[in-house]
Amino acid sequence: MDFELTPELDETIARAAEAIRDARSVVALTGAGLSVESGIPPFRGPGGLWTKYGEPPMDGYQRFLRDPAQSWRERLHPKEGWLRGLQETLEAAEPNDGHRAFSALEEDGHLDALITQNIDDLHRQAGTKQLLEIHGNHFWLRCVECHTRFDPAGFPIDEDALPPLCTDCGGIVKGDTVHFGEPIPPTVLRACYAAVEACDCMIVAGTSATVYPAAEFPLEVLRRGGTVIEVNPYESELTPVASLFLQGPGGAVLQRLHARVREAAS
Numbered sequence: 001m002d003f004e005l006t007p008e009l010d011e012t013i014a015r016a017a018e019a020i021r022d023a024r025s026v027v028a029l030t031g032a033g034l035s036v037e038s039g040i041p042p043f044r045g046p047g048g049l050w051t052k053y054g055e056p057p058m059d060g061y062q063r064f065l066r067d068p069a070q071s072w073r074e075r076l077h078p079k080e081g082w083l084r085g086l087q088e089t090l091e092a093a094e095p096n097d098g099h100r101a102f103s104a105l106e107e108d109g110h111l112d113a114l115i116t117q118n119i120d121d122l123h124r125q126a127g128t129k130q131l132l133e134i135h136g137n138h139f140w141l142r143c144v145e146c147h148t149r150f151d152p153a154g155f156p157i158d159e160d161a162l163p164p165l166c167t168d169c170g171g172i173v174k175g176d177t178v179h180f181g182e183p184i185p186p187t188v189l190r191a192c193y194a195a196v197e198a199c200d201c202m203i204v205a206g207t208s209a210t211v212y213p214a215a216e217f218p219l220e221v222l223r224r225g226g227t228v229i230e231v232n233p234y235e236s237e238l239t240p241v242a243s244l245f246l247q248g249p250g251g252a253v254l255q256r257l258h259a260r261v262r263e264a265a266s
């Protein structure tokens with residue numbers, strides 16, 4: 001994607017940097033667009049997975065609960081097709097400049113929490129610590145009863161005893177990704193609401209802002225008189241109400257924003 005840092009855009013980035021420098025608490029909200037530069041397709045719009053293959057059935061979670069052992073066999077041995085292709089893409093993907101800009105902002109003390117809708121683990125790999133994965137993580141596991149999350153490295157799977165059971169409460173363990181039709185785990189949802197409530201400046205990057213409850217968060221910040229900075233090469237549902245719109249690809253714009261915040265804070 002071509003990108004030109006016009007004087008107008010750079011001026012808007014400078015204003016966004018001042019808002020971040022002067023904020024009491026800054027929270028980021030990211031979506032699939034941030035990982036496009038890591039080779040992972042978005043869901044909607046040009047080249048989107050749902051655009052190409054149609055939205056998946058809305059009862060993914062109910063299907064899991066009906067036959068968890070079968071769902072696990074499909075997870076461990078995915079059939080040929082786009083889902084398998086996506087899994088391979090997720091496994092090969094690496095963080096990009098956008099992910100790194102956020103971990104640098106956090107390191108500099110200008111980011112208090114990052115809420116991501118992405119399941120690709122790239123914010124974690126880029127070093128972000130205060131990370132809230134509201135739709136789960138493709139690589140991690142979670143108990144459907146007590147919501148304990150498990151790093152797969154420490155949770156061996158016995159293919160003769162599927163589905164695996166929680167070592168804390170004995171509940172069924174599934175992939176951590178939140179399926180369509182599945183409630184967002186209360187632990188992460190509570191943490192998201194707490195972060196949003198405390199923040200007066202939100203950076204929203206790479207999301208169409210169409211899926212709830214995440215899409216509600218920037219509106220909540222605006223309702224309380226806070227600042228919402230949107231980063232997106234295309235207009236989204238949020239653009240008409242965003243305080244500042246930084247139009248361009250996440251990697252380049254967020255790197256410039258981080259540089260400007262450093263300047264503004266020095």
Ligand code: APR
Pocket residue numbers: 001030031032033034036037042043044045048117118135205206207208209210211231232233234235236248249250251
């Ligand atoms: N940099 C930044 N943003 C980009 C880039 C880029 N290089 N390329 C595309 N975008 C923007 C698009 O303009 C679009 O607004 O990223 C957004 C991607 O939107 P979606 O595909 O709808 O992704 P997202 O908002 O994360 O979807 C939310 O929907 O299907 C569910 O669970 C899934 O978490 C997902 C949720």
